[in-house]
Amino acid sequence: MALQQARPAMPSDDKRWKLVNGTMRRNGFAGHALIETLHSVQDAFGYLDEPSLRFVASSLDLPLSKVYGVATFYHLFRLKPKGRHACVVCAGTACYIKGSGALVDAVEKRFGVKPGETTGDDRLSVLTARCVGACGLAPAVVVDGNVLGKQSAEGLLAQIEELR
Amino acid sequence: MNVDELAELAQTYRDEEAPVRHEVRVCMAASCQSSGSTPVFEALEKSCSERGASCKVKGVGCMGLCSAGPLVAVADHGSDLAHSTLYRDVTPADAPDIAAGIDGAPVERLRCPTDQPFFARQQRIVLENSGVIDPESFRGYIAAGGYAALVKALSDMRPADVVQEVIASGLRGRGGGGYPTGLKWSTVAKMSDAQKYVVCNADEGDPGAFMDRAVLESDPHRVLEGMAIAGYAVGANKGYVYVRAEYPLAVDRLATAIRKAKRGGFLGSKVAETQFEFDVEIRLGAGAFVCGEETALMASIEGLRGQPRPRPPYPAEYGLWGHPTLINNVETFANIAPIVRNGGAWFASIGTAKSKGTKVFALAGRINNTGLIEVPMGTTLADIIEVIGGGIPGGKAVKAVQTGGPSGGCVPAPHLDIPVDYDSLKSLGTMMGSGGMIVMDESSDMVDVARYFMEFCMTESCGKCVPCRAGTQQMHGLLDRIARSQGTREDLALLEELCEVVQATSLCGLGQTAPNPVLSTLRYFRDEYERKLVPGA
Numbered sequence: 001m002a003l004q005q006a007r008p009a010m011p012s013d014d015k016r017w018k019l020v021n022g023t024m025r026r027n028g029f030a031g032h033a034l035i036e037t038l039h040s041v042q043d044a045f046g047y048l049d050e051p052s053l054r055f056v057a058s059s060l061d062l063p064l065s066k067v068y069g070v071a072t073f074y075h076l077f078r079l080k081p082k083g084r085h086a087c088v089v090c091a092g093t094a095c096y097i098k099g100s101g102a103l104v105d106a107v108e109k110r111f112g113v114k115p116g117e118t119t120g121d122d123r124l125s126v127l128t129a130r131c132v133g134a135c136g137l138a139p140a141v142v143v144d145g146n147v148l149g150k151q152s153a154e155g156l157l158a159q160i161e162e163l164r
Numbered sequence: 165m166n167v168d169e170l171a172e173l174a175q176t177y178r179d180e181e182a183p184v185r186h187e188v189r190v191c192m193a194a195s196c197q198s199s200g201s202t203p204v205f206e207a208l209e210k211s212c213s214e215r216g217a218s219c220k221v222k223g224v225g226c227m228g229l230c231s232a233g234p235l236v237a238v239a240d241h242g243s244d245l246a247h248s249t250l251y252r253d254v255t256p257a258d259a260p261d262i263a264a265g266i267d268g269a270p271v272e273r274l275r276c277p278t279d280q281p282f283f284a285r286q287q288r289i290v291l292e293n294s295g296v297i298d299p300e301s302f303r304g305y306i307a308a309g310g311y312a313a314l315v316k317a318l319s320d321m322r323p324a325d326v327v328q329e330v331i332a333s334g335l336r337g338r339g340g341g342g343y344p345t346g347l348k349w350s351t352v353a354k355m356s357d358a359q360k361y362v363v364c365n366a367d368e369g370d371p372g373a374f375m376d377r378a379v380l381e382s383d384p385h386r387v388l389e390g391m392a393i394a395g396y397a398v399g400a401n402k403g404y405v406y407v408r409a410e411y412p413l414a415v416d417r418l419a420t421a422i423r424k425a426k427r428g429g430f431l432g433s434k435v436a437e438t439q440f441e442f443d444v445e446i447r448l449g450a451g452a453f454v455c456g457e458e459t460a461l462m463a464s465i466e467g468l469r470g471q472p473r474p475r476p477p478y479p480a481e482y483g484l485w486g487h488p489t490l491i492n493n494v495e496t497f498a499n500i501a502p503i504v505r506n507g508g509a510w511f512a513s514i515g516t517a518k519s520k521g522t523k524v525f526a527l528a529g530r531i532n533n534t535g536l537i538e539v540p541m542g543t544t545l546a547d548i549i550e551v552i553g554g555g556i557p558g559g560k561a562v563k564a565v566q567t568g569g570p571s572g573g574c575v576p577a578p579h580l581d582i583p584v585d586y587d588s589l590k591s592l593g594t595m596m597g598s599g600g601m602i603v604m605d606e607s608s609d610m611v612d613v614a615r616y617f618m619e620f621c622m623t624e625s626c627g628k629c630v631p632c633r634a635g636t637q638q639m640h641g642l643l644d645r646i647a648r649s650q651g652t653r654e655d656l657a658l659l660e661e662l663c664e665v666v667q668a669t670s671l672c673g674l675g676q677t678a679p680n681p682v683l684s685t686l687r688y689f690r691d692e693y694e695r696k697l698v699p700g701a
Contacts, residue, residue, distance in 0.1 A: 032467035039409065039448055066468075073469040073626075074450030076409055092371035093566065093602045094528035096616055130453065130620070131371035132410060135528035135600075136195045136230025136535050147198035 008058040011051045016044035020052075024059055031062050034070055038077055047078040075130075083118040083125035085163045087156075088142040092131030095139040103139055104128065106153035107160070124160065165429075165436040166319045170312055177307040181241065183217040186266050189237040189248070191295065192223035193381045194413050195374075195535075200255070201234035207256035208236070211263035219266060225382020227295035228283070230535035232276055237295070238266055245295050246283060252276035281551045282533050287514070289522050290498045291538045294382035299417050302424035305385040311430050313504035314389050317396055318438045321504075326397035327353050330500070332508025334520035339365055339456070339493030340568065340597045341673075342519075342586040348490060351480040352398040355488035360400035362391050363484065363491040365461060366407035366414070369453040370569030371620065373600030375524040376494035378536050380407070380414035383498070384421035388444060390497030392435060393504055395442040398490050403444040406461050409451065419446060453570075453624035457672045458491045460626065471628045472672035493598065495524055515541030519585035527553050529602040530560070539584075546580040549603060560605040564688070568597030570617040570624075571677035573684025574610070593684045595677075610689040611696060614682045615643040621678035632675030635666035639682065649696045656693060660686065 007029075010017040023040040027033030037060065041052050048071050057067040071077045089095075089103050107126055108114055118125040134140040137149025141156055148159065190196075190205040209221045220241075227235045227245060232252035239248030251262060251274040258274060265271045278284075288294070297304040305311070317326050331346030352360060364387060368376040380387060391403045407415055422444050425431040433441050447465050454460045455470040462484050464470040483489020499521060503511045512520050519541040525548065528534050532554035539548065545565055549555070556562055564574040573594030575582065582588045586596050604613065622636040642659040645651040663679035670676045686693060 030467075032465070034467035035450055035464065036448065036467075039450065070467070070469055074452050076449075076451035093569070093600070093616070094372045094534070096371075097529045097602060097604060097608060129410065130369065130451070130624075131373070133368070133374040133377045134195050134198050134230075135372055135374055135526055136233070137198055138528060138534070140198070147194070149195075149198050 008055060011055050017055075019044050020056075021059075024056075029060055031060050034060060034062060034067065035074070038067075038071055042077060047081045049079070080118075083122050085123060085144055085160070086125045086127060086142075087160055088127045088129045088132070089115070090132045090134065090138070090140045090142070091128040092133075092135060092138075094135035095131075098138040100139040102153055103141060103151060103156055106157060110157055111160070124163070165315055165438075167312065167316055170306075170315045170436075174306050174309060174312075177303045178242075180303075181220075181307065184220045184241045185218045186215075186220070187239050187241055188212060188219065188221045188262070188266070189224040189227075189239060189295065190221065191225070191227050191233060191235045192299075193226040193378060194411070195226070195230040196233035196235055197413070199233040203256045204234045204236065204254050204259065207259035208262065211259040212266075215263070215266070222298050223300070224296060225294040225299045226291070226378040226536055228286070228291075228536045229276065229533060231533060232535075235276070236262060238262065238270075246278050248278065250276040250278050282535075282537070282554065285543075285547070285552050286538050287522050287540050288538050289502050289514075290379060290386075290495055290524050291382070291536070292502075293386065294378065297383065299382050299384055300420050302385070302421075302428050305383075306428075309505075310385050310501075311389055311436070313501035314392050314396075314430060315436050317393050317504050318436050318440055323353060323397045323399065326393060326504065329504060329508040330397070333499075333503045333511035334508070334515075334518075335496065335499055335503065335511065336519065336586060337493060338495035338499070338523070338598065340571065340595065342596060345492060345496055348480060348492070349394065349398055351478075352400075352488050352490040355481060357488050359402075359487045360398060361484045361487055361489040362395045362398065362400045362403040363461070363465070363479075363489055364391055364403065364405040364497055365456065365458065365491055365493045366405055366411075367449050367456045367461060368408060368411075368494070368598060369456045369624075370571075370598050370600050372526065372528050372566075372602045373569060373598050374526045375536065375599045377411050377414050379494050379498050379524070380411070380418050384414075384418045385425060386501060387418075387494055387497045388421055388425050388431065390500035391444060392431060392442045393500050394490055394492065394497065396440055398488075400490065401441045401443065403442065404447050404465055404484075405444060406447045406449060406455070406465055409448045415446060415448065422446070452626070453620070454626045454672070454674050457674060460672065461491070462489065469626070471626045472674075474671060495599070516583060516585045518587055523584065523596070523599060525599045525601050527601050527603070529566075530556055530605040530608070531603040532557055541585045542583040544581050544583050545575060548584065548601070549580065553603065556603065556605050560607070563604045563606050563608055564610070566594075566602040566604065566613070566681075567600070568595040568680070569600050570620045571595065571673065571680055572597045573680050574604075574613075574688060576688040593687055594680070609647075610685040610692050611643065611647045614685045615640065615647050617681040618643050618678065621674065625674065625678075629669075629671035629675060631666045631669040632671065632678065635662055635670070635675070636678050638662055639666065639679065643682065646693060646696050650698060651696065652698050656697065
């Protein structure tokens with residue numbers, strides 16, 4: 001007879017934990033569902049904090065070190081919250097050849113944040129991506145999920161200024 | 165279900181569409197969506213609504229000329245891209261004119277001729293449905309002859325016959341390595357393990373490459389059909405598609421396709437009413453370039469850090485969870501259905517002696533026609549750049565073409581007349597890669613390009629083996645010094661030595677090929693490096 005292993009209690013009564021639990025249940029709480037589960041935590045909460053990593057580790061019966069290892073290995077997982085708006089400058093080859101570096105510089109000059117950083121008022125996070133696949137529209141920038149093609153520094157800054 | 169029954173079903177679906185005389189096809193792939201094709205689609209639906217059932221506005225996949233998006237094609241029902249009226253840079257305001265032009269004269273100001281070399285010189289096998297069918301429609305795929313190859317394989321062929329056809333086709337892996345696909349299939353087929361897996365590598369990590377994304381967004385069923393045929397041929401009942409999380413639209417369409425294929429009976433427990441069972445699951449990547457390497461990819465599917473392991477044993481013998489696993493790239497799987505449908509000999513008649521079939525390339529960088537093309541193997545680079553690609557903007561000269569991404573190298577202008585195939589590119593010190601082609605003009609600084617790729621490899625190194633982890637760091641430091649005109653002759657000598665060591669001693673392809681962009685630029689543009697060295701030092 002298989003032992004029914006007790007699942008840990010959800011970290012809070014936030015409904016979003018049910019989504020996370022759902023992902024784990026669909027995968028039979030198997031350890032190999034770790035990456036899927038982390039994706040679903042990040043989709044729900046925006047980033048992975050320590051309580052969520054602990055929760056995932058005990059739910060999937062994995063050592064916390066392994067969960068932390070996976071969460072830090074993959075670039076897409078964030079351990080810190082991001083700003084209200086995200087500006088992702090594509091640094092793929094095509095965009096690079098067409099001047100994505102100048103876009104990063106312009107954003108840094110205006111808002112004082114380097115790629116990977118968030119402004120002090122939590123308004124804007126600046127990131128770079130390894131090719132968003134919009135090479136035909138180089139240089140491309142993804143602002144809050146919308147791909148903007150053929151960007152100039154002035155045009156991009158104006159678009160970011162409009163975000164509140 | 166046999167071939168005739170499927171043909172009958174396809175005819176039924178085509179008959180349902182019979183009242184449609186004209187199709188207005190709007191590209192809804194990621195690139196055109198980024199340039200605003202969704203509002204264009206809505207506006208066209210509104211403008212065409214009064215035409216009733218004789219006119220259908222349809223979202224389709226990539227038509228190739230991404231730089232001219234949003235693209236809209238007005239076509240007679242059932243005709244291909246070449247026989248349609250193509251419009252470029254369409255805005256929602258153009259919708260009434262386009263609707264009026266369906267019967268009348270085409271809207272000249274928006275015309276994009278389809279007899280120009282960009283379209284005329286292509287040969288579409290992988291992309292035959294791309295830009296023609298609705299990628300979210302299961303019926304559309306069946307009507308276009310979809311799943312006929314799978315049904316043919318299941319009802320008329322033994323698994324060994326399928327493997328034989330793939331061997332006869334001469335198809336080589338489209339992910340970059342160029343390993344003979346048939347050989348890989350027969351190795352997995354020979355394994356006696358009861359549990360085997362089929363994995364589709366859709367972790368298209370090379371910056372500047374978007375072929376696989378376009379295939380998944382434009383014709384996802386085609387990939388599933390290829391995987392199911394592979395499953396039958398090698399004896400696997402479970403497939404995984406490992407796809408980048410950076411491609412949300414492709415993931416979405418693939419998930420829709422899997423769901424509909426299951427409901428339609430082409431995936432699941434009794435595929436096409438036979439005893440064959442095959443299920444496909446999507447696994448999302450999480451932004452690690454190294455996961456394109458097959459052993460790292462498998463680790464990632466297993467929920468681990470994406471770190472490679474030494475080969476042998478190869479995945480064909482010891483793959484996912486220790487079971488024999490067939491791993492092929494998206495484009496490779498997309499070639500399978502036509503091979504089974506038309507025979508290996510047909511496929512082998514296209515291309516060159518050692519590189520068969522066609523190849524999809526993503527043209528980007530300093531070139532007029534950026535986008536996606538499919539040409540027979542052996543087409544010369546000059547043809548691709550000057551004729552199909554329409555040359556370089558501003559009348560500048562080509563300096564080099566970068567192929568193979570961070571693992572590849574540059575082909576300099578004097579060598580542009582080489583035919584594009586696995587072996588010719590290799591002889592020039594670069595590689596086919598997955599199909600990204602970045603064109604550079606005279607304004608590109610080759611040392612800077614080498615530094616860019618090295619920075620990429622440095623940040624993407626998984627850290628498992630020392631040569632790659634430490635070597636890429638050191639090579640990047642040296643390149644940075646040279647690029648900032650602070651490098652000495654000793655730095656350059658050390659860089660070259662490091663290239664050799666990292667190439668020879670790294671664990672996986674990432675490290676082994678990381679020096680390639682440096683070696684290649686040194687081979688053809690050594691003077692650019694030397695000019696930057698500290699004089700006299």
